[in-house]
Amino acid sequence: MYNTDLPTRAELPSSARLKRSTIIAAIVAAALLVTVVLPAEYGIDPTRIGRMLGVTEMGEIKTQLAQEAEADRRATEQAVQQTLSNPGAPVPQAASAAVEGRLSAIDQRLDAIVALLVRQQQSQGGGTPDSLSNSDAPTQADQRDAQDVATVLDETPGVPVPADPPANEWADEVSIVLAPGEGAELKLVMEADAEAEFHWTANGAVLNFDTHGDGGGQSVSYEKGRGIAEDEGVLRAAFQGNHGWFWRNRTDAPVTLTLRTRGEYRELKRTA
Numbered sequence: 001m002y003n004t005d006l007p008t009r010a011e012l013p014s015s016a017r018l019k020r021s022t023i024i025a026a027i028v029a030a031a032l033l034v035t036v037v038l039p040a041e042y043g044i045d046p047t048r049i050g051r052m053l054g055v056t057e058m059g060e061i062k063t064q065l066a067q068e069a070e071a072d073r074r075a076t077e078q079a080v081q082q083t084l085s086n087p088g089a090p091v092p093q094a095a096s097a098a099v100e101g102r103l104s105a106i107d108q109r110l111d112a113i114v115a116l117l118v119r120q121q122q123s124q125g126g127g128t129p130d131s132l133s134n135s136d137a138p139t140q141a142d143q144r145d146a147q148d149v150a151t152v153l154d155e156t157p158g159v160p161v162p163a164d165p166p167a168n169e170w171a172d173e174v175s176i177v178l179a180p181g182e183g184a185e186l187k188l189v190m191e192a193d194a195e196a197e198f199h200w201t202a203n204g205a206v207l208n209f210d211t212h213g214d215g216g217g218q219s220v221s222y223e224k225g226r227g228i229a230e231d232e233g234v235l236r237a238a239f240q241g242n243h244g245w246f247w248r249n250r251t252d253a254p255v256t257l258t259l260r261t262r263g264e265y266r267e268l269k270r271t272a
Contacts, residue, residue, distance in 0.1 A: 065210040171262035178249035185272035187244035188265040190237035196263030201230035215241015
């Protein structure tokens, strides 16, 4: 059996050579940290090289959006705590937004029920919903529509996707007016690997945004941008939880944000 020959002492690097290599590696790592990593991740650019390379702005966007999201999260938690501790006090804006979302969900479900009843009557050759009590024994189509109505009623507490929307229509559409400096966050409740199509627009203006997800102790950042007029695509959930967008109006005038979504999600909710 042949064994590889061990190197001789003369072939081994000396202590001075090892120290020199270690020092060189440390200097290179420090240079990369100061010129690339700090500017790209935190917007810290003491040498100005990061701005020349075009990575400092990316770090500034990340830092700014992270700070804004954290500030809004704390404000929302504080508003909820105040509401719970003093039920008789006026409802803060953050808490009222959640109530408005629930009411909007109920309105959507009621509209869906009316549409199903109208479709049922059309399939029977006309008539109005008042004639339902005088109809004959239910057909298979009637039973199927009844099941659809039951499903709609069961899903009323949330903001789920309407069943089988036409291919050219969005399942949900939300418009929010953001005052200068104001932010908003909308999330989709999704299973792991679920996909949802989206399109949002600032309607002629621009917004800063952060597309991210959280849930089950996990978090992920999908995309960030500053001064963007609109965006569209497919959002695929990295894990089960809440996935969506945080926007901030950094202009000096109100901006109307419009978000349209459809796909594999249970609920669209405003979280901030």
